[in-house]
Amino acid sequence: MKKHLFPVALVALTSFVWSGCSSGGARRIDAGGRESVTTVGHVDIQDFVAAAEASVGKLLAAGALDKVPNPPAILAVSLVRNQTGQQFDTDLLTKKIRVKLNTSGKALTTTTVGLDGVAEDPLAKQLQGERELEEKKRAGVTPDFTLSGKIIETRARAGDVRQSTFSFQLSLTDKRGLAVWEGEEEITKQGKRPSVGF
């Protein structure tokens, strides 16, 4: 009986160490919070949150949006390409950036100006057109800046250990066509399997 004590104690201790405080049952957690699942090969929600937070912080600190004659700056979101092997909507990044910029009072995003003439809000664009027709003048809002970018993935592997780097590249272009601010946030994740937490 005694000789079985060591393996039993070891198993109990190991399972205690590995299990932590988590349980297998479904429950709600903070989106992008400390309990979020972190994967190696995918962009997780907390990665979008971190990239948006860092990008907006640097953009506001640079003061590029403050250099407009009539603040707040008008921003149009251009193309943000997903160059990763994963399918996701890039609005997961751009919407977070837009919300933060809107909250800061430093920029307003137009929903009637879009790439190839496609408005994000078609009704708003139609109403804007009707108003302009009634007033017989072209008083449409032209953006001070456009925001474009790419999300790029770089993978590496050493034995069982996998590594992924996701680069969130953003450019803020003014009316002259010059990139007045550029930002790049890189998030590198390494591991053998997904885990809970950062």
Added chain:
Amino acid sequence: MTIRMTQTIAGAALLASVLLSGGCKSTTVNTVENAQPTAKKEMVADKRLITDADLARKVYVVGVNEAKTPGGLIQIQIEVVNQTSSRQRFTYHVQWFDAAGMQLSSTTGAILPCVIEGKETRYLSAVAPHPACKDFRVQFIESSH
């Protein structure tokens, strides 16, 4: 029997601690900088509430430097130093408050991870999400991964 049992538990505990510490290699950082810095930091007087003394001992908050962005937003830079010789991981979260003490933008505040090497000093930056932000609070939580 009691002695054997104590030895068994002690052995298991030792094995577990070896397993836990196996992945943490000692890596420390050497630095060099100009002896007479030209920058003048505006360090704010801070108030600390320590509930995790272990984390506070390992990752020590040296101070908080405050400045304004060109657009008038408050910008803070928190200087933290890893006082141990091993790599430490933690998350931090900056909360902002207006003049009335109300928390602003709580739904968009991010919990951000940070990895700091042994004896390394790092600077964590944050910009206030709104011109009305007057005060801030930073939470630090030890991370297991």
